[in-house]
Amino acid sequence: MYNRRQILRASAATSLAFSGLALLPGCGQAETPRQTLPRTGLVADPNGLLDLPPGFTYSVVSTEGEEMSDGLLTPGDFDGMATFVTNDGLTLVRNHELHPFEFEKSPFGTDGSRLGRIASSRLYDQRDDSTGLLGGTTTLVLDPATLEIRRQFLSLGGTYNNCAGGPTPWGSWITCEETTDRQGEHLARDHGYAFEVPANARELVEAIPLTAMGRFRHEAIAVDPSTGIVYLTEDEYDNALFSRFIPNTPGELSRGGRLQALKVRGEDAFDTRNWETAAFRPGDSLDVEWIDIEDSSNPEDDIALRHIAMGAAWFTRGEGIWFGEGELYFTCTDGGPARMGQIFRYVPSPEEGQAGEAGRPGRLELFVESPGDETMGMCDNITIAPWGDLIVAEDGPDEQYIRGVTPAGHIYTIARNAFNESGDFSEFCGPCFSPDGTILFINVQSEPSRTLAIRGPWRDLA
Numbered sequence: 001m002y003n004r005r006q007i008l009r010a011s012a013a014t015s016l017a018f019s020g021l022a023l024l025p026g027c028g029q030a031e032t033p034r035q036t037l038p039r040t041g042l043v044a045d046p047n048g049l050l051d052l053p054p055g056f057t058y059s060v061v062s063t064e065g066e067e068m069s070d071g072l073l074t075p076g077d078f079d080g081m082a083t084f085v086t087n088d089g090l091t092l093v094r095n096h097e098l099h100p101f102e103f104e105k106s107p108f109g110t111d112g113s114r115l116g117r118i119a120s121s122r123l124y125d126q127r128d129d130s131t132g133l134l135g136g137t138t139t140l141v142l143d144p145a146t147l148e149i150r151r152q153f154l155s156l157g158g159t160y161n162n163c164a165g166g167p168t169p170w171g172s173w174i175t176c177e178e179t180t181d182r183q184g185e186h187l188a189r190d191h192g193y194a195f196e197v198p199a200n201a202r203e204l205v206e207a208i209p210l211t212a213m214g215r216f217r218h219e220a221i222a223v224d225p226s227t228g229i230v231y232l233t234e235d236e237y238d239n240a241l242f243s244r245f246i247p248n249t250p251g252e253l254s255r256g257g258r259l260q261a262l263k264v265r266g267e268d269a270f271d272t273r274n275w276e277t278a279a280f281r282p283g284d285s286l287d288v289e290w291i292d293i294e295d296s297s298n299p300e301d302d303i304a305l306r307h308i309a310m311g312a313a314w315f316t317r318g319e320g321i322w323f324g325e326g327e328l329y330f331t332c333t334d335g336g337p338a339r340m341g342q343i344f345r346y347v348p349s350p351e352e353g354q355a356g357e358a359g360r361p362g363r364l365e366l367f368v369e370s371p372g373d374e375t376m377g378m379c380d381n382i383t384i385a386p387w388g389d390l391i392v393a394e395d396g397p398d399e400q401y402i403r404g405v406t407p408a409g410h411i412y413t414i415a416r417n418a419f420n421e422s423g424d425f426s427e428f429c430g431p432c433f434s435p436d437g438t439i440l441f442i443n444v445q446s447e448p449s450r451t452l453a454i455r456g457p458w459r460d461l462a
Helices: 004-014 303-309
Strands: 057-063 078-086 089-096 135-142 149-159 162-167 172-177 194-198 218-223 230-234 242-247 257-264 285-292 318-323 328-332 342-347 363-369 379-384 390-394 401-405 411-417 428-433 439-444 450-455
Touching: 057 135, 057 149, 078 172, 078 439, 078 450, 089 162, 089 172, 089 428, 135 162, 135 172, 149 172, 149 194, 162 318, 172 218, 218 328, 230 318, 230 328, 318 390, 328 379, 342 379, 379 428, 390 428, 401 428
Parallel strands: 078 162, 078 428, 162 218, 218 318, 318 379
Antiparallel strands: 057 450, 078 089, 089 135, 135 149, 162 172, 172 194, 218 230, 230 242, 242 257, 257 285, 285 363, 318 328, 328 342, 342 363, 379 390, 390 401, 401 411, 428 439, 439 450
């Protein structure tokens, strides 16, 4: 069992994920004047993969289709990801956003012949023809100096459309299914859950759904290391909730807890989307309260609509989320008048999840709203840089960029996906820094998918 002190200790030891916002307003320190990365002038990559600013380089860490240490193939559609320090090296845990029929990207081979190399009883679900569901996570153990792969294997399987998730301060990765498909012709079990993968696992773990965290189109999670409360986004088109899960036992999510939806205090069904009218402007900050989510198993796939009718705030396509120092940021990929994305900031109550929070409520702020694709095109996964800026992966219809956002809300460009062999610019996914803050890892969901490591003069920005 993890108590609050253990969570804080584990958080400090695991990564920089929970300390990167020290320079942001409201964190008790003044912003330090500093330069930013070039806003233009990326250098064209002669290899046609990734354009970067002068002085920055990248290397390819892992590519779809490679044979892994367990004899399976590296599955495709790389997505959310996080880094961890473990006893045997630098560890990445990575999602695979795969649907049941994408056999050409399967870890088991196009014909499923490699399925017998693992303990299939540990899979959450299998197709009726025993070829296995293809979604899940892979774990990569890297040499910290060279980034050479020491071990790469399937760490969770039998799941469906594992999009994003988030790291925990006790050293695990929560992977989320972005679907609500039910048991039926090709599925033996209902889907739409979150699952936990310990970062120090060195073989396929048993896939156990965290059912108390609800069944819906999960996208990502972030954990407050001071309370153990988990915040969740929902990637539902047009209507979505922003939720929190108060665990019965911090650090042990499988023991259950309370799932609640954010509500703007004094406003029923407050519409944050700003599609028709700008009810919420950048810089606006509102007091919130939380309402209990009823029937989180979501039998009719209407969890957002039911709770918006009960007064919950109205979001659209919740995506990436990351916790900083006493606050978190999350994205809504098609929010705003241009439908090009919003970034929200949430500051928890000093008594978050306790009886006294009504007297000192948490606050929701609209931090950034993109005016168009040329500024930021449909923000998706995010992380927080060691120097305090947000790092944002785009998932828009045109060219795809990695953007940075300063504490003042200024948006700048870090990288461009230069690979478009199929005619489409694929999305960036899973940005995360190495625990020492020197390397930005990023996934590009092209075919083939790749995990890239970006190095450069990051520290010059501080």
